[in-house]
Amino acid sequence: MKILSAEQLSQADKETIKKQEISSEGLMERAATLVFNEIHKRLEGAPIPIKIFCGIGNNGGDGLVIARHLVQHGYHVNVYIVNYSDKRSDDFLSNYEKLKEVTDDWPEMIKNEANFPEIRTGDFVIDAIFGIGLNRPIEGWVAKLVEHINNSQAFTLAIDMPSGLFSDKAPGENASIIEADFTLSFQTPKLVFFLPATMDYVGNLQILDIGLDKQFLAKVDSNYRLINKEEAIQLYKPRKTNTHKGDYGHALIIGGSYGKIGSVLLTATSALRTGSGLCSLYIPKCGYDIVQTALPEAMVLTDKENHLLNAYPNTFDADVVCFGMGVGTSNKAKAALEDLLNSVNSPVVIDADGLNLLAQNKSLIDLLPENSVLTPHPGELQRLIGSWKDDFEKLELVRSFSKKYKIIVVVKGAHSFIIQGDNVYINNSGNPGMATAGSGDVLSGVITSLIGQGYDPVIASILGVFLHGRSGDIAAKEMGFEGVLAGEIASNMGKAIKELYT
Ligand SMILES: NC(=O)C1=CN([C@@H]2O[C@H](COP(=O)(O)OP(=O)(O)OC[C@H]3O[C@@H](n4cnc5c(N)ncnc54)[C@H](O)[C@@H]3O)[C@@H](O)[C@H]2O)[C@H](O)CC1
């Protein structure tokens, strides 16, 4: 699904009004009615006190439409106009009049702190103060109102966006932002919903298709895409019936050191579970028995060193190589990575200590074959590209890093970002149970396996991250978030793949 900017959404709005011969007020009625339907479906007429805070722009207009429908369905509604300026939008004004027609309880004006209503824990708050039109941080008494709502602990539903968030830029330090429990957003998700510093304000997210012009949405250009099952299934290549293991690639996993053989084992298990035809490991001698016993399906080559890797078996003919998990950052490990990068011509996957070695020896980055995949978590990323002031600067830094070295960067997080040049793919599968030791090793195995099976590295990264998340979701369903082990993310991979097409 494309992620659009506020400007693109306003454009879509205008195109729709023109093409569908609908008024802007009609579009607001359509959008806000969908919100009402969602609320009504869940509350089923319950006599909960509903407090709707409406700004004076079109987000506030949405709030007034929702209020009218709720009143007409017998809900207990109080409407508050957050009167932050005199410039009321036309659609706000007409819906203000329409609301007055259905109730004698006129909206209350909030013009300063003295007008704040009491909000109780059991209240249902609707935030319709600002939407995509926010163009500067919320200040003064309106900021205090946001704090008042946040302090109330009442369930809060944000319309289109939690007020205080900009759709396409960072909110800045100490910004006042509604901490929503649920956000119902119109037509497309907004980029800030997925960034680490702002995602928590959104709560649960649901996108409502408000019927904006399909043609416009299809042709509008966006560098940002959200990856759900609908996108992932299109990337998947089903297996043929008439086939053999040679069709699915030979993956070579290089890593491990004394005490960290488990990491490479997880990566290899995950590669095999993702469908690699063959999988070999190159590890220090101390891991030989462990791997052969735990994973008889894999082949094992050992370094001449006992506890650390010191070389790369450059006569080895693999379809894809993955390097780094558990390898450490010793000079010996550096020599092994250097050896590898001087020998390979096709894309490699580098993770964990492999990334730390690249960060410590920046000249090695130049040796990465085009379209290689790096899978850093935020700490590893910072070591590679330096620090950033906010998530948007981070995205810019990763983009230029990716362009400079012609590589793909998978920035791991609650929503992992797959970045290739200007294109950013945002993963929408997975759960907090996946924040566990070895989870990253499993991800490297999935991506490596898919590259070995002939997927283009960027596709392998997008699909791999999605499948990794789904597999984690399947594991968490059975084990609970706390109980998930990384090995279970690997072992459920077959189910995650099957689920794509069933
Ligand atoms: N395009 C769609 O998909 C539809 C959107 N709808 C809703 O409309 C809002 C956007 O409405 P808009 O009037 O453009 O902006 P806001 O209501 O978010 O803001 C109003 C107004 O406030 C001024 N302003 C901005 N920042 C501040 C500030 N910090 N302090 C004071 N005043 C500020 C500025 O002039 C804004 O224009 C969208 O989110 C949807 O909820 C439609 O209903 C359906 C179609």
Ligand SMILES: [K+]
């Ligand atoms: K809002």
